[in-house]
Amino acid sequence: MAALSGPERERLLEEIAPELLAELTETHEHERELPALQGAEGGVVMRFAPNPSGPLHLGHARASILNDYYVRRYGGRYVLRIEDTDPRRVDTEAYGMVLDDIEWLGLGITDIVYQSDRLDIYYDWCKKLIEIGGAYVCLCDAERFRDLKLQKKACPCRDRTVDENLELWQQMLDGEFYEGDATVRVKTDLTHPDPAMRDYSAMRIVNTPIHPRVDATVFPLMNFSVAVDDHLLGITHVIRGKDHIANTGRQRHIFDYFRWKSPVYYHYGRMGISGVVLSTSSMREGIRSGLYTGWDDVHLGTLRAIARRGIEPEAVRNAMVDIGMGETDITFSWENLYARNKEVIDPKANRYFFVPDPVEVTVEGAPVHEAHALLHPGDPERGIRTLVAEGVILLPRADIAGRSMVRLKDLYNVRIAWDGDTPHLTYAGEALEDARREKAPIIQWLPAGAGIPCTLHTQDGDVEGFCEPLVAGEVGNVVQFERIGFARIDSVEDGRVSAYFAHR
RNA sequence: GCUGCUAUAGUGUAGAGGCCAAUCAUGUCGGCCUUUCACGCCGACGACUGGGGUUCGAAUCCCCAUAGCAGCACCA
Numbered sequence: 001m002a003a004l005s006g007p008e009r010e011r012l013l014e015e016i017a018p019e020l021l022a023e024l025t026e027t028h029e030h031e032r033e034l035p036a037l038q039g040a041e042g043g044v045v046m047r048f049a050p051n052p053s054g055p056l057h058l059g060h061a062r063a064s065i066l067n068d069y070y071v072r073r074y075g076g077r078y079v080l081r082i083e084d085t086d087p088r089r090v091d092t093e094a095y096g097m098v099l100d101d102i103e104w105l106g107l108g109i110t111d112i113v114y115q116s117d118r119l120d121i122y123y124d125w126c127k128k129l130i131e132i133g134g135a136y137v138c139l140c141d142a143e144r145f146r147d148l149k150l151q152k153k154a155c156p157c158r159d160r161t162v163d164e165n166l167e168l169w170q171q172m173l174d175g176e177f178y179e180g181d182a183t184v185r186v187k188t189d190l191t192h193p194d195p196a197m198r199d200y201s202a203m204r205i206v207n208t209p210i211h212p213r214v215d216a217t218v219f220p221l222m223n224f225s226v227a228v229d230d231h232l233l234g235i236t237h238v239i240r241g242k243d244h245i246a247n248t249g250r251q252r253h254i255f256d257y258f259r260w261k262s263p264v265y266y267h268y269g270r271m272g273i274s275g276v277v278l279s280t281s282s283m284r285e286g287i288r289s290g291l292y293t294g295w296d297d298v299h300l301g302t303l304r305a306i307a308r309r310g311i312e313p314e315a316v317r318n319a320m321v322d323i324g325m326g327e328t329d330i331t332f333s334w335e336n337l338y339a340r341n342k343e344v345i346d347p348k349a350n351r352y353f354f355v356p357d358p359v360e361v362t363v364e365g366a367p368v369h370e371a372h373a374l375l376h377p378g379d380p381e382r383g384i385r386t387l388v389a390e391g392v393i394l395l396p397r398a399d400i401a402g403r404s405m406v407r408l409k410d411l412y413n414v415r416i417a418w419d420g421d422t423p424h425l426t427y428a429g430e431a432l433e434d435a436r437r438e439k440a441p442i443i444q445w446l447p448a449g450a451g452i453p454c455t456l457h458t459q460d461g462d463v464e465g466f467c468e469p470l471v472a473g474e475v476g477n478v479v480q481f482e483r484i485g486f487a488r489i490d491s492v493e494d495g496r497v498s499a500y501f502a503h504r
Numbered sequence: 505g506c507u508g509c510u511a512u513a514g515u516g517u518a519g520a521g522g523c524c525a526a527u528c529a530u531g532u533c534g535g536c537c538u539u540u541c542a543c544g545c546c547g548a549c550g551a552c553u554g555g556g557g558u559u560c561g562a563a564u565c566c567c568c569a570u571a572g573c574a575g576c577a578c579c580a
Contacts, residue, residue, distance in 0.1 A: 032517080032528085051580050086579055142578060150506090150576085183578045194507040196576040204578035222580050242509065246575040249508095269510065270573055322516060322529070329573050333515045339530050346543055353540095378543060409539055432539055442539055482540040504541080 032321050034069060037237050038264050043076035045236045048107065049226070051083045052094040054280035056101035057301045058273055058316075058332060059241075065320040066239045066268070068107045077110040079233050083226075084116045085219045087211040097295065101303045105313050113233070115225055116213040122220040123173065125228050125258075126184055126203055130165045134257040135202055137168035138185045149198045152191050158199070172205060172218055179207045179217075186224070188253050196246045202254075223247055227254035235263045239325055242267040268325035273332040275459075276301035298459050298500060310478040310488030310502035315341035338503035345478050345486055345502070350375045352385065352474075353409075353444035354456065354481035354499075356465035358394040359423070360448050363414055366391050366427040371410040385470055387411075392448040394466055399443045399483075407435035408445040409482070444482050454497040456487060463501075471497055478502060 037044065048064040050056065056064070071078040080102065084090045102109060129135040138145060138157040148155050160168075172182050184203035192198050202224035205217050220228075226247070230238065238248075248265050255262040277283055277292075278301045286292040296304040306316070319337040323330065351374065369389045375382040389411055400406055400416060400423060407413045413428040413435050428434065435442065451466030471479060474489040481487055485504040489497060 049580085053580085083580060089579065138578085146577085180578065185578090192507090194576070196507070198576090201578050206578085219578095221578070226580090242574055244574090244580090245508070247580090249575095267509080267574090272573095319516090324517070326517080327510055329510070330516070333530075335514095336516060336530055342542085349542090351540075351542080373539085376543095377538075377540080407539070411539090435539080441541085444540075480540085480542065482542075484540090485542085 032324070034066075034073075034321065034324050037070055037074065037266075040070065040074045040237060042074075044070055044074045045077045045079065045234045046071050046239070047079040047081050047230070047233065047235050048102075048109070049081040049083050050098055051086070051089055052098055053089045053091050054094050054283065055097040055295045055302045055304055056105075057278050057303060058276075058306070059271065059278065059301075060101075061105065061303060061316050062268070062271060062320050062323065063240060064102070064105060064107055065317050066325050068105075068317075069321055070237065070239070071108055076236070077234075078108050079111045079113060079235070080107075080109045081229060081233070082112070082114045082116075083222065084114060084211075084213065085222065085225055087206050087209050087219070090212060092212045097304075104303060104307060105316065111233075113229070114213065115220075115229065116211060118225075118229070119214060119216050119219070121232070122203075122225050122228055123218070126220070126224065127166070127169060129186070129202070129254070129257060130169055130184070131162060132257060133162060133187065134253075135184050135186050136160055136165045137172065138183050138199075138201075139168075139181065141180065145199075149190070150195055152198070154190055155199075157185075158187070172203070175217060177205055179205045181205070186250070186253055186257075188250075194246070194249070197249055200250050223250040224254065227251040230263055231255065231258070231260045237264045237266070239266045239268065241271075242269055242327065266325055267327065269327045270329040271323070271332050272330070273301055275334060276305070298457060308488065308490065309500045310345065310486055311337065311341050312344045312478075315344045318343075334503075341502065342486070346480070347376075347378065349478050349480045349486055350382070350470075350474065351377065351480050351482050352468045352471050353387075353446055353451075354454060354465055354467040354471075354484055354487075355394045355396050355444060355446050355451065356456065356463045356484070357397045358446070358451075358465055359397045359400070360392065360394055361423055361425050362392050363389075364424070364426040366412065366414075369411060371408075373410040385468055387447055387450065387468070389445075389447050394446045394448050394451060396443060396465075399441065403441070405435070405438050405440040407432070407440050407442045409442045411445065413440065444484075452495055452497060454499060456481070456484075456499050456501055457490075458501040467497055467499075471499075 046067040048067055050060055136157055138155060140155045140157060145155050171177060183201045185199045186202050188197055188199055190198050200223060201221050203218055203220055206219055207217055245267050252262060277299060283300055287294055292299060295302055296308045298305055298309055318340040371387045371389060372384045374380055374384055403416055405415050412430045414425045415428045417424045446466050452469050454465055454467040456463040471489060472492045475492055478486055478488045486502040487499040488502060489499050491498045
């Protein structure tokens with residue numbers, strides 16, 4: 001079979017199985033089906049709950065896309081809940097960045113809530129929890145409590161009456177305590193084998209810094225606000241990382257105290273991402289020190305950084321759905337993401353020549369020749385680029401090194417004689433067959449003077465060269481630099497193109 | 505240390521006792537197509553962590569070991 005040519009194969013296939021031939025011409029969409037969600041048939045309410053401390057990165061993409069996938073599949077609502085209950089971890093500019101990133105990802109968000117708008121709701125439920133004996137105000141310092149907890153011992157505060165607790169709670173709200181002096185704890189099982197589960201905090205005081213959106217000093221901790229919100233917002237299913245397993249256990253206590261029906265939880269495994277910086281604090285520090293150009297620096301794992309590199313949201317989505325929500329720890333594969341991106345980008349990207357590290361040469365005996373190359377080999381209707389070769393051309397240094405003959409794509413063949421490091425080129429005819437016969441590589445080129453300067457930014461550094469003038473009209477698009485790879489044209493300034501390398 | 509989760513090819517993934525000498529994708533290699541080392545097509549390579557047990561039969565169930573990960577905050 002492999003010995004047959006393409007047309008021969010098609011003819012053969014038509015004889016034995018015509019229906020397969022039709023199938024062949026369809027593009028293969030590998031839509032992966034994720035496992036069904038328990039009890040989701042009637043629709044779901046799910047949520048994506050980022051902390052506004054910086055822009056979204058690939059880790060957020062997994063959580064948000066998996067949830068989005070199921071909302072699309074079953075129908076329902078998708079709540080964006082901004083979890084800004086820790087003034088220390090709130091960055092004013094991040095509110096906007098998170099929204100931008102979500103839009104870029106194309107999430108089907110139906111509702112947006114800010115937890116900082118809901119403090120009174122948490123206060124209210126906290127009071128109720130105290131009233132039913134499910135929580136108490138603890139005046140111990142954190143370290144003392146920790147020691148007691150590890151010994152499965154109650155702290156003295158645990159025995160206070162409901163009225164005493166209510167009074168102390170009111171004092172917390174009235175600002176009569178300072179940071180660290182008082183906290184509201186949920187009464188759980190002190191003998192629980194997992195120390196993480198014992199009498200955790202629900203409310204605490206933060207005096208500084210002041211919250212950018214709300215004037216308050218008492219804030220809920222996530223296990224309280226998340227439980228209250230998940231119930232109030234009617235969340236049916238929660239998909240999140242395994243780092244939240246213990247939190248799920250803690251949140252169940254709240255659901256049990258109030259006799260609420262808890263959502264169905266799924267916890268996917270840890271996803272290691274190598275090659276980029278992900279930690280918000282080191283990104284911020286790097287930007288401050290000038291190590292990175294900004295939140296979209298190509299060395300970062302933010303969505304805006306990979307977007308700048310020409311990765312499309314659809315590719316990110318497909319890559320994340322491929323990964324799914326398995327509980328196994330995995331290492332994120334850039335290779336697989338690039339493959340997904342290529343599926344999206346290849347049909348769209350126009351082809352152009354980019355000559356990196358150019359060497360200018362004169363081709364002896366060459367006629368003036370106008371080259372016509374397709375903008376896209378798979379879509380001739382898109383048109384052509386025209387390049388006029390008048391004898392002096394630019395060639396990629398690395399591609400002619402050591403060669404005695406090359407073919408300039410869509411132009412003609414040249415022979416190369418080497419005088420030390422200096423190449424002397426002579427015209428060697430137009431016949432493609434000659435180049436084939438001599439196994440001469442077909443390389444990209446540019447007429448000297450016609451190309452425009454271009455910097456190709458890669459994660460390993462910048463590559464200087466020249467590209468076709470038409471590239472200047474592709475700002476914001478991903479193009480393919482033939483034989484080099486895909487790149488997103490970022491900007492054109494003073495006639496100089498700035499492009500970011502995506503992948504081969 | 506305590507508590508818990510996980511363990512299929514280089515990477516990701518399917519597989520919920522016989523249909524599995526294990527799926528799909530990606531990758532690598534070879535070939536075809538092609539005036540790109542792109543796309544497309546054909547083919548090859550490549551895995552059930554180890555050991556016990558249950559069973560007529562186990563990648564699938566149980567136990568032990570090993571490894572990885574998570575949590576044990578008045579962060580999310």
